[in-house]
Amino acid sequence: MASSTTVGGAGVSLLGAPPAPPATPSRRRPLHGKGKAIGLSLVMTYLSIIVLIPLAAVVWHSQSNGFSGFVHAVTTPEAASTLKLTIYSSILVAAINMVMGTAIAWVLVRDKLPGRTFLDTLIDLPFALPTIVAGLALLTVYGPNSPLGVNLAYQRAGVVVALLFVTLPFVVRTVQPVLMELDTEMEQAAASLGAGPGTIFVRIILPNMFPAMAAGTALAFARSMSEFGSTVLISGNIPFQTQVASVHVYNQLESDNVAGAAAVSTVLLIVSLVVLVALDMLQRWAARRG
Amino acid sequence: MASQTAATVRRVGVRATVRTVVLVYLTLLLVFPLALVLFKTFENGVAPVIDSLTTASTQHAIQITVVVAFWAVVANTIFGVTAALLLVRHTFHGKRTLNALIDLPLAVSPVVVGLSLVLVYGRLTGVGRALAGIGINVIFSIPGMVMATIFVSIPLVVRAVAPVLEEIGDDQEQAAATLGAGPVQTFRRITLPSIRGALAYGVVLALARSLGEYGAVAVVSGRLVGRTQTLTLLVQERYQNFDQQTAYASAFLLVLTAVIALLVSRLLRPKELKS
Numbered sequence: 001m002a003s004s005t006t007v008g009g010a011g012v013s014l015l016g017a018p019p020a021p022p023a024t025p026s027r028r029r030p031l032h033g034k035g036k037a038i039g040l041s042l043v044m045t046y047l048s049i050i051v052l053i054p055l056a057a058v059v060w061h062s063q064s065n066g067f068s069g070f071v072h073a074v075t076t077p078e079a080a081s082t083l084k085l086t087i088y089s090s091i092l093v094a095a096i097n098m099v100m101g102t103a104i105a106w107v108l109v110r111d112k113l114p115g116r117t118f119l120d121t122l123i124d125l126p127f128a129l130p131t132i133v134a135g136l137a138l139l140t141v142y143g144p145n146s147p148l149g150v151n152l153a154y155q156r157a158g159v160v161v162a163l164l165f166v167t168l169p170f171v172v173r174t175v176q177p178v179l180m181e182l183d184t185e186m187e188q189a190a191a192s193l194g195a196g197p198g199t200i201f202v203r204i205i206l207p208n209m210f211p212a213m214a215a216g217t218a219l220a221f222a223r224s225m226s227e228f229g230s231t232v233l234i235s236g237n238i239p240f241q242t243q244v245a246s247v248h249v250y251n252q253l254e255s256d257n258v259a260g261a262a263a264v265s266t267v268l269l270i271v272s273l274v275v276l277v278a279l280d281m282l283q284r285w286a287a288r289r290g
Numbered sequence: 291m292a293s294q295t296a297a298t299v300r301r302v303g304v305r306a307t308v309r310t311v312v313l314v315y316l317t318l319l320l321v322f323p324l325a326l327v328l329f330k331t332f333e334n335g336v337a338p339v340i341d342s343l344t345t346a347s348t349q350h351a352i353q354i355t356v357v358v359a360f361w362a363v364v365a366n367t368i369f370g371v372t373a374a375l376l377l378v379r380h381t382f383h384g385k386r387t388l389n390a391l392i393d394l395p396l397a398v399s400p401v402v403v404g405l406s407l408v409l410v411y412g413r414l415t416g417v418g419r420a421l422a423g424i425g426i427n428v429i430f431s432i433p434g435m436v437m438a439t440i441f442v443s444i445p446l447v448v449r450a451v452a453p454v455l456e457e458i459g460d461d462q463e464q465a466a467a468t469l470g471a472g473p474v475q476t477f478r479r480i481t482l483p484s485i486r487g488a489l490a491y492g493v494v495l496a497l498a499r500s501l502g503e504y505g506a507v508a509v510v511s512g513r514l515v516g517r518t519q520t521l522t523l524l525v526q527e528r529y530q531n532f533d534q535q536t537a538y539a540s541a542f543l544l545v546l547t548a549v550i551a552l553l554v555s556r557l558l559r560p561k562e563l564k565s
Contacts, residue, residue: 035473036376036380036382039372039375039376039380040376040382042369042372043369043372043373043376043388044388046365046369047388047391047392047444049437050437050440050441050444051391051394051395051441051444052391053410054403054406054407054409054410054411054441055394055398055402055406057406057409057410058402058405058406058409060409061409100311100312100315103308103311103312103315104312104315104316106308107308107309107312111305111308111309113309119316121552121553121556122316122320122321124552125320125324125548125549125552126320128498128502128548128549128551128552129502129544129545129548130501130502130503130504130522130525130544130548131400131502131504131505132504132522132523132525132526132541133327133502133522133525133541133544133545133548134323136327136525136529136537136538136541137323137324137326137327137541138323140323140326140327140330141318141322141323141326142323147326161319164319165319165320165323168319168320196300197300197301197304222397225399226397226398226399226400226402227399228399228400228401228504228505229400229504229505229508229522232526233526233529233530245399246399246400246401246402246505247401249399249401249402249405250401250505250508250509253401253404253405253408253509258409261405262405262409265399265401265402265405265406268398268399268402269398269402272394272397272398272399273397275397276390276393276394276397280390
């Protein structure tokens with residue numbers, strides 16, 4: 001179960017840090033001690049220069065007009081509407097992913113569909129594809145010149161479709177390994193005792209898959225909250241209508257409102273952290289449960 | 291017997307429904323949009339595609355993209371192997387924190403990544419001015435773009451290498467050390483050959499991510515056409531300037547790269563990661 005929140009699809013653990021691997025116990029020679037010290041300082045310096053100091057600077061600048069300034073910056077009508085849109089569409093996207101991702105994983109594992117390998121590779125494509133290309137592709141199909149006659153450009157539905165595209169693999173890749181390991185014996189036993197497919201699904205499959213589904217859904221939610229590239233072209237970035245939080249941050253920065261950009265960024269960082277912590281707790285809980 | 295047949299029929303019905311819904315969903319969301327990019331790219335034949343990919347600005351964008359991705363991947367490979375060795379082979383205070391920190395970049399919005407770098411290394415900051423004083427411009431320039439690309443792809447090599455390091459154990463490393471090999475020799479002769487596949491896998495993932503980064507690079511590059519414009523930035527800029535041919539051709543190039551990276555990574559993926 002521990003592997004359930006590390007998405008193996010793109011080979012990447014996506015958010016939930018896998019439990020720190022236990023160090024191989026061994027007698028260490030002094031040289032290794034020195035190597036460890038050098039390695040550790042190298043790694044910490046690198047992370048500090050690239051990640052930690054810059055992120056600290058974001059939080060720092062969000063408070064440059066004091067806490068009340070921070071609250072004001074994230075509650076201006078534009079910021080509030082952009083955050084609301086981002087949160088609502090992320091919840092919707094996460095929910096759709098929970099259902100569709102599980103269904104896709106089920107088809108990949110249980111359904112003897114011809115061309116499953118192709119389908120399986122296809123699922124990883126949204127992770128491999130640059131987000132701007134995803135946006136362009138979706139705008140081509142669901143834009144003003146849509147061959148399907150469906151124009152979602154500059155609408156909230158367009159934002160949702162873009163988010164669905166980039167988050168597609170998360171639930172699939174967390175649920176798939178669990179489904180593969182799930183023994184069909186239990187289901188057969190239940191069937192022989194007279195349980196219908198519905199009962200079997202609700203009583204046996206669903207409880208086993210739930211931690212993985214929740215983890216994948218949380219990952220999809222976090223990704224939706226922070227997504228930028230895929231929404232740029234299709235959303236049109238209309239304030240109060242289709243502008244998502246990261247685009248709002250971008251615009252604030254362009255118009256030299258650094259404190260405002262940092263404030264909304266800090267809210268996004270807090271959401272990410274909450275999801276990370278929740279995932280970690282979920283993982284520990286699932287591991288304890290066995 | 292009759293009820294069992296009914297149950298079987300119902301089950302087959304459910305199976306067909308789920309399958310159909312999944313296939314329609316994937317077609318509408320993935321297959322059709324990507325197929326249409328392909329169609330739009332070659333709508334007017336191959337010649338205009340080649341023309342738009344060989345203009346000076348596209349060539350420059352390709353060059354910038356490759357240079358930035360190259361340095362980011364080199365840096366993250368060195369970092370990734372070091373961090374994986376630390377996490378797997380050593381115990382130290384704050385190991386859990388370091389482990390969590392490595393995944394943090396994946397949870398940060400690309401725009402926030404860009405903003406965070408601008409706030410520290412921008413031209414109006416102390417650090418930025420000091421670096422400019424010795425001739426290094428970070429923001430609106432290549433170094434900043436490399437840093438942004440490093441930021442977003444930090445975990446990829448670590449997470450590819452660490453499980454394999456754990457799997458192989460350190461028996462051989464111990465034996466080599468006992469026989470008098472120094473740490474560098476042990477690493478080159480024992481550790482590196484056994485993690486080669488996983489390392490290549492991590493590098494391919496990092497490379498794909500680096501070549502395709504958009505948001506973080508958009509912020510730190512300043513989108514200076516002809517100077518700091520990468521291929522992803524070119525796609526957006528060309529599309530918005532109604533040069534659809536170049537936009538689609540560049541997008542096609544990126545799709546092609548992504549597909550190749552995906553297929554190569556599938557081949558390289560270490561067995562223990564193949565769930």
